[in-house]
Amino acid sequence: MTYLTNDLLAQVEAIARDAGAAIMAIYGREFSIDEKADKSPLTEADAAAHQLIAERLSALPLQLPILSEEDTDGFAGADPQGRYWLVDPLDGTKEFIKRNGEFTVNIALIEQGKSVLGVVYAPALAVAYVAAAGIGAFKIDSEGRRQAIRVAEHVPGDTWRIVGSRSHAGDSLQQLLDKLGAHELVAMGSSLKLCLVAEGAADAYPRLGPTSLWDTAAAHCVVEQAGGTVVRLDGLPLNYADTRQVLNPFFLVLGKNELDWPALLA
Template identity: 65%
Template sequence: MKIDTALLDQVTAIAEEAGRAIMTIYARDFGVEEKADKSPLTEADQAAHNLISDRLAPILGGIPILSEEDVEGFCGADDAGRYWLVDPLDGTKEFIKKNGEFTVNIALIEKGRPRLGVVHAPDLARTYIGWPGEGAWRIDADGAHSITVAEDRDGPWRVVGSRSHASPKMTDWLAELGESEMVPMGSSLKLCLVAEGAADVYPRLGPTSLWDTGAAQAVVEGAGGKVLDPRGETLDYSRTDKVLNPHFLAHGRRLTHWPALGE
């Protein structure tokens, strides 16, 4: 399947349009519901889902869409192993807190791997684009800039972590890693910090779902980094019947032996 800049531009425009819809709701009072898994849901999640689903539907001949807000409606990847992977509003807790650290995530998956990804942070006016094998870019008020991971940086490890999902397992992992400093961030922006070299590593020792990581993994890989499961293999998206990811490690800076992630 051919990936080109026209497709990247098209997906980026959809993510940014969804971001504008989200910001309209963000600017006023909004209600918060609770899903069956106790995670929060706002009208912005659903509005972004509806818009993205409508816009993606005709692209690439109408391949299936797996969205956090319509898992039941996903019929599986097409015969070529392709599907869109969408988190219409990643970081709903950050959205509710109004700290700006939430994103729109859209990835194209083929045979279990992200082929392209767009992560748009509407309140921060920032968009990350990843095209594994070709490059990664950040778009902000100053325009588009190519980004790369901080592969050979010296000094304490800059470890990005979640504002909303602190894990007690992290203390032991950091002790084994060595001298480090924490870089707090919400949503899929954590992986994007690794991609642009603002952080060295992001260990995730708690639950995430496929749609939380697919788009940002494309950004990390496009920037020269890796996202690895506990076996040291690239995080995979083939098993859509099992939407939870294993623990994983996103890194740009290199290390011969990483502390164990556990399962």
């Protein structure tokens, strides 16, 4: 994967930041809210970010198909090497509408079902997480400081730090927490949940509810390059090869620990 370079990662980060600026221009005023066929909300910020990202990715020297949440019909499939861009122009639309700042721009590069480059940018927080295979995972804070990140190693007996969805908590998660024992739960929106595990601020993020491919792919790369894992409940890695099925199975985002999670979930 010699095409995965720091320069490409920087270009994608710049695209995500510019999409974030377009989102924030709308965030600061009144905006329209529509409803998709699946009853999920859609704002003009989703559309504006999608248009900018699609145009800018198409202008890169690396010409790849684009699968965006806001244009699934325009995706004809991966290239002959199994590569494509997987994009959520505005992840956390409900958080955007609530104006709590916990929404992101997600851009991932997929090769043979694996997320090999990912950029997650939270424009209201001015924080970015970037990663690529062979390069590593990094957080760029609101002051522009860039640092390598690693997942935490949970010490047996310590309180578990668990991330949960702010908008999609459910009974299944509570049942898991009851079995887990001493824990603290951090509620968070969008793909920032995965990034908290990647930077070592949380030990695990069990997702026992619906998500789509574009919700997880960019942050998945960040987690893996930071030394963590994103696996289905059967232990197999989450995969992005089959774009005919855009819904992910339930999954676990894990730092370093020795807990038998499948047994806990049985």
